[in-house]
Amino acid sequence: MEYAITVKNLSKTYEYHKSEPGIKNTIKNLFHRKTEYIHAVNSISFDIKAGEFIGFIGPNGAGKTTTLKMLSGILYPSGGDITVLGHTPWKREKNLQKQFALVMGQKNQLWWDLTPLDSFELFREMYELHEKHFQKNLEYLSELLGIHDILNIQVRKLSLGQRMKCELAAALLHEPKLLFLDEPTIGLDVVSQKAIRDFLAIYNREKKATILLTSHYLEDIRRLCKRVMIIDLGKIIYDGSYINLIRKYADTKLLDISLRNQVEKSKLTRYGELISQEGNHIKIAVPRKKIIEMTSKILKELPIDDLSIHEKSMEKIVREIFEHETLNRQKT
Amino acid sequence: MKKSIKIFIQLLKLNFKNFTIYRTNFYISFVATLLWTTAYVIFIEVIFQHIDTLAGWDKGGMLMIMSFYYLFQNVGNVFFRDNFENFGDAMRQGQLDLVLTKPASLKMMLFFNKIRMDSLASFIINIFLFAYAIRELSEPISIEYLILGIIYTGISIIFFFYFLLFITTFTFWFQKNETLNTIIWNLLQIGRYPRQIYQDIAKIVFIFLIPLAMVASLPTEIALHLGSWKMALYFIGVTVIFGIISNIFFHYGLKQYSSAG
Numbered sequence: 070m071e072y073a074i075t076v077k078n079l080s081k082t083y084e085y086h087k088s089e090p091g092i093k094n095t096i097k098n099l100f101h102r103k104t105e106y107i108h109a110v111n112s113i114s115f116d117i118k119a120g121e122f123i124g125f126i127g128p129n130g131a132g133k134t135t136t137l138k139m140l141s142g143i144l145y146p147s148g149g150d151i152t153v154l155g156h157t158p159w160k161r162e163k164n165l166q167k168q169f170a171l172v173m174g175q176k177n178q179l180w181w182d183l184t185p186l187d188s189f190e191l192f193r194e195m196y197e198l199h200e201k202h203f204q205k206n207l208e209y210l211s212e213l214l215g216i217h218d219i220l221n222i223q224v225r226k227l228s229l230g231q232r233m234k235c236e237l238a239a240a241l242l243h244e245p246k247l248l249f250l251d252e253p254t255i256g257l258d259v260v261s262q263k264a265i266r267d268f269l270a271i272y273n274r275e276k277k278a279t280i281l282l283t284s285h286y287l288e289d290i291r292r293l294c295k296r297v298m299i300i301d302l303g304k305i306i307y308d309g310s311y312i313n314l315i316r317k318y319a320d321t322k323l324l325d326i327s328l329r330n331q332v333e334k335s336k337l338t339r340y341g342e343l344i345s346q347e348g349n350h351i352k353i354a355v356p357r358k359k360i361i362e363m364t365s366k367i368l369k370e371l372p373i374d375d376l377s378i379h380e381k382s383m384e385k386i387v388r389e390i391f392e393h394e395t396l397n398r399q400k401t
Numbered sequence: 402m403k404k405s406i407k408i409f410i411q412l413l414k415l416n417f418k419n420f421t422i423y424r425t426n427f428y429i430s431f432v433a434t435l436l437w438t439t440a441y442v443i444f445i446e447v448i449f450q451h452i453d454t455l456a457g458w459d460k461g462g463m464l465m466i467m468s469f470y471y472l473f474q475n476v477g478n479v480f481f482r483d484n485f486e487n488f489g490d491a492m493r494q495g496q497l498d499l500v501l502t503k504p505a506s507l508k509m510m511l512f513f514n515k516i517r518m519d520s521l522a523s524f525i526i527n528i529f530l531f532a533y534a535i536r537e538l539s540e541p542i543s544i545e546y547l548i549l550g551i552i553y554t555g556i557s558i559i560f561f562f563y564f565l566l567f568i569t570t571f572t573f574w575f576q577k578n579e580t581l582n583t584i585i586w587n588l589l590q591i592g593r594y595p596r597q598i599y600q601d602i603a604k605i606v607f608i609f610l611i612p613l614a615m616v617a618s619l620p621t622e623i624a625l626h627l628g629s630w631k632m633a634l635y636f637i638g639v640t641v642i643f644g645i646i647s648n649i650f651f652h653y654g655l656k657q658y659s660s661a662g
Contacts, residue, residue, distance in 0.1 A: 083659055138660055143501045146657045166504035178499045182419050191411045197404060197504045 072152075073247055073279040074117040077225060079149035080303075081110040081135050109135040111303035112149065117281065119246075122273045125283045125309065128387055132303040133283040136307065137249050140281070141171045146340030147338040167196055170240035174252035177232070178239060179224045185235040186220045189242060195250035196243035203242065210238040213268055237268065248272075250282045254289055266292050287319070287380045299385045317391045320352040324364065324381040340367055349374070405506045412513055420518035431452035431522035436573055438526050440532070441467060454595035464534035465593070465625065469554055470593040471530060475523040476558050480499050484512040489578035495661030508651075510568070528591040542625060550624025553633065557616040560640040561589075566612065572656035592616035 086102040089093065089157055108133040110388050115278045117123055139143040140151060142158035142165070151158055155368040156165035179188040193203045227235065233253060240248070250269070254262040270293055273280050284290060290297060290311060299307035308312060324341070328349040337343050340363045341355035355363045359373050360378065367373065420427070445467065449460040458466070465647075486601070491497055500510045535542055568585055572578040591607050596618035599607050607614040615636055621627040 133485060138498065141502050143498050143660060144658065161501065163504040166502060168499055169502070170621075171499065171502045173498065176495070176499060180419070181416055182422050187418060191408070194404070194407045194411045195503055338658060 072116045072118045072326075073121070073154060074115075074281075075150075076116070076140075078112045079110055079114070079136070079151060080108065080112050081132075081139060081144060082147040082149045083107045083109055090293040093357060104319055108303050110139070110146075110300075113300070113303070113305045114149075115298060115305060115308060116278060117329075118191045119279050120273075120277045121296060122269075123282065123293050124278045124290035124297040125281055126285075126287075126297060126299065127283075127300040131300045133300055134251055136300065137171070137251050137281065137283060141249050142166070143168065143171075151262045167236070167243060167270070168243040168245055169247040169249065170243070172240045172250045172253050173249065174255040176235065177224075177236065179232070179235060181225050181328055182223060184221050184223055185216070185227075185239065188224075188239055189220075192239055192242050198243060204266060206242050209237070210241055211305060215264070215361045228261075229256050229265070233257060233265060234268075238267065241272070243317065244276065245280055245310050247280050248280045250280065250284075252283055252285065253288060262286065262394060269293055287386075290339060291315075299387060299390060301391065306387070306390050314386075316356070318386050319381045320357050321381065322357055322360050323381065324355055324367065324378060325377045326351050326353065326367070326373060327375040329374045332371060350373070405509055408505050408509060409513065411498045412509075413516060414504075416516040416518055417484075419648040424519070425521035427522050429519075431525065434520075434523040434526050436593060438471065438530055442530070448606060456458070456594045456595045457541055458597070461534060461536075462621065462625065463536035464530070464537050465618060466621045468531045469529065469550065469620045471523070471527050472551070473554050473557050473561070473592070473616050474589070475527055476554075477561060478523065479520045479566070480518050481512045481562060483515045483517060485569055486578075486582050487515070487518040488512075488569050489572045489576065492572055493576055493657065495642075495659060497658060498660055501658075505618045512562070512566070538625075540625070547624050549618040551622040552587050553623050554617075557592075559621060560612070560636070560643060562618060563640065563643040563647040564613075565641065565649055567650075570647070570651045583630045588613060592618070604628055609635075612636055643660065 084106055086098075086104050088098050088102070113132075113136070125133055125136070137147050140153055140158055142161045145159045154165055154168050158165065169319075179185055180191075184218070189207065192198075197205070200209050203217070209286055211220065211291075214236050214237065216238060219231050219235065224235070237253065253269075254265050257265065266289060269280065269282070272274065272278060272398065273308060274292075280293075282289065282293065294311055297307065297311045298305055299308065299314075321341070323344065328351065331349055332351075334343065334346065337346070337351060337353065341353045341359075344352040344354050346352075353367075364378065417424075419509070422525075442464070445463050446461065448455070451651060452461065454462060459604060497511070500507065500514075503510060565585065568581050571581060575581070591613045592615070594614075596608055596614040599614050603614075612619075615632070619629060619636055623633060
């Protein structure tokens with residue numbers, strides 16, 4: 070079996086200085102600082118097959134980005150081994166760098182005052198792309214991302230969604246076999262999120278690229294990834310199929326409802342599990358499969374003022390998995 | 402090497418486009434450099450109204466040192482000064498991340514990324530300064546030796562680049578490099594005077610250990626054919642050693658990079 074990525078006992082420990090508030094402590098810190106250590110990634114192991122599209126999720130500070138940075142050679146690990154396309158990433162061999170791309174939703178690589186096309190020219194030289202190859206890829210990406218008309222507009226004048234599409238195009242000009250995506254849809258509106266998602270799905274299918282995606286939005290993962298890895302406090306707490314994850318831990322959606330007047334509790338429990346009731350404001354957990362049926366029923370039968378549907382939060386899923394794992398360990 | 406040259410040309414093109422957007426800076430830079438240079442020329446004129454020579458150098462020689470010093474400083478200002486100065490901020494804000502994943506010379510992408518085209522205005526003034534200095538020389542200068550002096554200024558620039566790289570590498574541990582930068586750019590003033598004025602410990606430190614006193618003085622001596630070939634060879638040797646040590650140290654420092662966010 071061909072693996073694009075192999076990770077064994079990977080760890081990363083950061084050193085930081087603890088500072089306490091107040092002038093007195095600030096002066097004290099000038100002479101003596103307390104050094105502490107944080108284990109951002111704590112001995113994780115996994116393999117990724119070539120062509121897989123994997124969702125790498127977890128709450129803030131769980132270790133997702135640190136892992137991605139070690140996989141792409143930005144950070145040196147404190148321990149463990151990584152093989153990416155047969156190379157050790159932190160050696161930063163050009164041969165490996167030409168085969169992967171990293172896109173970070175919160176960091177730009179396009180020149181702010183120039184047009185996307187100007188930056189693309191620089192990348193063309195970096196990746197030593199022949200003119201024909203470059204034009205062919207640019208045409209393909211512009212078509213798929215719908216960015217033909219904005220390639221000659223200054224980056225700073227583009228919307229966040231347009232900019233992200235151009236960032237993606239810049240990262241993919243050299244047709245990488247492996248793509249690391251760190252929150253590529255962060256801050257985007259629903260339409261732009263969908264456009265990016267659709268693009269990634271097509272790219273993965275057509276180019277057989279291996280993609281590792283981190284995202285806060287479960288919707289991104291649901292639409293794109295068959296396999297999901299969940300990391301929390303530097304440890305992988307779930308590695309398996311998305312379907313299994315949802316079946317086990319997120320089989321319900323949350324209906325957030327404001328009523329025009331108060332309704333009896335017994336009436337509300339008919340639609341699902343009543344999570345909370347504070348005056349006219351209620352929250353009901355409804356099984357994923359029944360969400361459409363129950364929502365239309367509620368709209369018909371209850372005096373609705375406002376209604377919204379939410380996914381179970383990542384934090385909640387992680388907490389449940391954690392509790393589940395702890396319980397399992399206690400049983401054995 | 403061919404690839405690096407192509408990337409460098411692209412960087413020049415992008416920076417030139419950037420410059421055309423904010424071209425007012427060009428005029429500001431021109432005026433500022435003109436004022437500084439004029440002030441310094443007046444300073445030398447005033448001094449040489451009272452003395453005939455300084456450490457064996459007459460007014461024409463001093464003006465030549467000054468011309469070579471500005472040439473050296475201008476190249477640094479245009480190509481890498483801003484990049485070194487902003488390195489601490491870039492490092493703390495995690496802006497090195499994407500650069501580290503690119504199949505291109507890391508040092509070029511980090512330290513030649515922002516090229517100050519507006520500072521090119523300084524070169525125009527530099528040419529006038531050279532012309533003035535040559536006119537004031539007591540002996541005529543040969544064009545071949547003048548070119549050799551300019552080539553040697555290139556070695557001074559390479560030496561200074563590696564010196565900056567060595568010092569900047571400490572940023573990986575200190576996190577901030579403002580203080581280091583201030584010290585370095587102030588220390589650089591040592592280079593604007595004849596190296597002969599430095600004696601005892603200053604001579605050992607600034608001519609032999611960290612030859613900052615030679616950056617303009619030595620190219621001038623070469624251009625004026627004053628026979629400093631031993632020192633010229635020594636300076637090349639020190640530059641090579643600094644290059645090797647700085648590269649090793651920089652790559653060791655890179656292991657400490659912890660990024661951000």
